[in-house]
Amino acid sequence: MTIALVAHDTKKELMVQFCTAYCQILGQHHLLATGTTGKFVTDATGLPIQRCLPGAHGGDQQIAARIACDEVDMLLFFRDPISAKPMEPNGMNLLRICDVHNIPVATNIATAEVLIHGLEHGDLDWRNILNPRG
Numbered sequence: 001m002t003i004a005l006v007a008h009d010t011k012k013e014l015m016v017q018f019c020t021a022y023c024q025i026l027g028q029h030h031l032l033a034t035g036t037t038g039k040f041v042t043d044a045t046g047l048p049i050q051r052c053l054p055g056a057h058g059g060d061q062q063i064a065a066r067i068a069c070d071e072v073d074m075l076l077f078f079r080d081p082i083s084a085k086p087m088e089p090n091g092m093n094l095l096r097i098c099d100v101h102n103i104p105v106a107t108n109i110a111t112a113e114v115l116i117h118g119l120e121h122g123d124l125d126w127r128n129i130l131n132p133r134g
Contacts, residue, residue: 001073001119001127004063005033005041006055006094012037013104016044018076018109022116029119032072051130064097073127074119075105076112090125 003026007015019026019041031049033041038051052059066072075098079091098105104124108111118124 001124002030002032002071003074003076004066004072005031005049005076006060006063007034007035007037007078008080008083008091010080012040014109015078016040016078018078018112019045019047025116025120032063032066034063054070060091060094064094067094067097067101067103070101072103074115074124075103077105077107077108077114078112079082081109 005015005019014015015037023045026045027047031038031041031047033049033051035051035054035057037055038049042051043049052062063072063075067075075094077091077094095105095107097103104115104118104127106115115124
């Protein structure tokens with residue numbers, strides 16, 4: 001499965017902690033991330049991550065395009081719901097495209113843990129049936 005990682009600036013450390021905690025599970029999958037988030041996670045965990053541009057430079061749009069092409073199976077998007085962000089419309093587009101393409105998405109650590117445990121237990125194997133990748 002391909003898992004995309006995106007985190008607002010105030011949530012990048014939380015993403016690093018999450019990926020460190022679930023490194024063994026995440027390491028069994030292809031990871032894709034916006035540039036800065038991917039760098040932080042790779043530096044902390046050693047996980048191989050395909051990095052897009054930083055979010056502010058269009059990385060979230062690159063991930064949205066991959067979702068639209070059925071190349072992403074799950075999105076972990078740690079959002080900061082409190083601080084106003086100039087890129088917020090792009091974040092909403094990312095969530096919208098996940099809804100259109102039935103992509104499981106977590107916007108906080110609680111739902112990310114539910115998804116990662118579901119992934120570990122095979123609850124998301126239906127994605128492989130819908131989108132087989134040779």
